[in-house]
Amino acid sequence: MSGPDLLTVGRYAKRQPVYPKAIDGTFRRLKWAIMAVTLAIYWVTPWLRWDRGPYAPDQAVLIDLAHRRFYMFAIEIWPQEFYYVAGLLIMAGIGLFLVTSAVGRAWCGYACPQTVWTDLYQHVERFIDGDRNAQMRLNKAPWGMAKLAKRMVKWSIWLAIAFATGGAWIFYFADAPTLSHDFWTGQAAYVAYATVAVLTATTFVLGGFMREQVCIYMCPWPRIQSAMLDEKSLVVTYRHWRGEPRGSLKAAATTPTGFGDCIDCNQCVAVCPTGVDIRQGPQIGCITCGLCIDACDRVMAKTGKPRGLIDYLTEDDATAEKAGGQPKSVLRSLLHVRTVVYFTLWCAIGAAMLFALGARDRIGIDVQQDRNPLYVQLSDGAVRNAFTVKLRNMQSRPRRMEVALSGLPGAKMWSEDLTRAAGSTSVSFTVPADSVLRARLFVASTAPAAHRQDFSFTVRALDKEGGTAHESVHFEGPQP
Amino acid sequence: MAEPGNDSTKPHIDEVTGTPTKGHEWDGIVELDTPLPRWWLWTFYACIAFAIGYVIAYPAIPMLNSASKGLLGWSSRGDLTAEMGREQARMAPVVQAIASADIEKLAGQPKLMRAAIEGGRAAFRVNCVQCHGSGAAGAKGYPNLNDDDWLWGGDLKTIEKTLTDGIRNPDHDATRMSLMPAFGKDQLLAAPAVDDVVAYVRTISRQQPADAASRRGATVFADNCAVCHGAQGKGNRDLGAPNLTDGIWLYGGDTDAIHQTVWNSRRGVMPRWGDKLSPATIRMLAVYVHSLGGGEASPALAPVIAATKEEANVRP
Ligand code: SF4
């Protein structure tokens, strides 16, 4: 019996270092492009400005935790509108389902921050230490000045990237230019420094040292994705029916008919960022980055064989091909029931949210009745109730609003800074920009018809834009 | 199915993965015993080390009477005390400002005013709710502070004075003092005369129509009661004599209750808080009570409104 036996396999496995070789090709270029775009989005977004007038921040994307507002370009979301964020999360979820059912673990291979930063770190590593073989040699070499120097340089660059990464994060939560100034002059909040420190450390460790271990052991996503893939999802596949039996060029030269296309050059393993041998079949370690396809295509070009010994292929196609049929075109394999259903769902939620955003009210009223005491008997026989009214002005400018009583004939209302003598059936307020004004209103009725009577408060904006909202409440009086 | 000669119910090396199995088998499905990554093990050890350090540094081990103290000497009580101290220090300037402000002009400083109302609300919950109720709605014998009827006056200064010096504290010179005679018990009026004056009071408060008794009572009232309650029965705030013509009755407005009041008198007492609470707290209490809805207008109210509106336009 060959291979490991029970005694040599321990209870704990040491990480097998991976030294991915540099490669160029279609998918590598795609990865470059996506890396550039995603990193640019991450670093540039907080610095984009968006004019919202004098009463609101001018940062295009801002999660203002202190004031409980979320700004995204023209959209401003209040905590009570959090369902938009929930909707966005649902869309992100369905979007991932869609991507997974169509192109497999494309998220893992191209867009996941763990992948992007690991990729970046590996480029730095190759730049300092050289390519795969040089890295292996350096790793085995005893510690000396040269090795130490190289390590120091590499780790410093990694650390710089990690710091830039952690540093950029905080700008999403406060005005970026101000925070940046405060940060460098030591005036920023303690939590800003702590956040940067933590994120710098995690980036450094996860990107520099943990790498594929994150995907294999720590991330739940591969497990979920394995459950979401089906025989219609594109996965990176080794056409073993074409490649096997594998053999070196030399061996193939002696027995031309005895071997498949795979020349066993191990290039696909050498370039793999997670150290996987895809020729063993689909496996959890494979993030479907397509780099092995690039590597193998180059080899095939050199040996004069058609490309695609390793390729994105659905399981259905693989079965068809093995049986001598033709794989479906890429477009056909992208279009199947699940992707169409996910896509429709995704669009429907998006459209519903856009519609709701367009139609939402930017004015609101909430009324809370004083419960203790429920009513107050006044000396002239009238009965008074008190209400706490919250007027919501969700526009970024102060607005004049009028609160009016309806359904309570003969009643008068006044705010707490006025007196009963000045009471009428409506009171006006200037509600500051983008905030809630809380006011206490007293309502007195000389002769309440019943001990409990329904009526309502209506708030109306007094400017050109207008808008109303109302809330029904009770007027309480003594039990007859 | 397990291959013959390869007993899948014993731990063995799985051929496909090269990983040991647990030796469990269900219908041909065997459980892999995938080795844990070594760094995971080290993380686990690091957590244990941290936990040990934590137990040494912080209170953790249960002893007979309390937990071990921990080297850092931390305690949740200590945290609370520190936090309260910080809060008091933070509030000190505001409290100071409230204490040194002119109470009538406090209304012109909406920020202070609001702080005072909130401070008063808190102090009320500790000191006043026992008699006046948590909503300040009072009870029989304990005035409702929400309404617009005041025995001694409902402007800020008067409320503050009432709070400071109390009502009917005989051992205190500055207290508010007024004693209604016990007309029946002390035989100042004969029983029928008491009945008549009760009828009269019921009439002027529009609770019952005038009749022979009430007409007789009018004379009794003029001779005995009008001194304090006024010829019209509208009361006198200088003496704390209630208005008998309005709809608010501290002890009840029915015949029995009024009869008892005239017969035995009522002499409600309110403690003087000047002895127990700081002037700033009393001031905040006065402002809070004033804000409940019955506070009487004082000339300083106009600027409040203007200032509130102005302030409302500034985003914090
Ligand atoms: S496995 Fe997880 S961490 Fe790794 S690339 Fe995929 S999503 Fe990212």
Ligand code: SF4
């Ligand atoms: S096996 Fe190929 S596709 Fe999978 S992670 Fe490795 S290089 Fe990427």
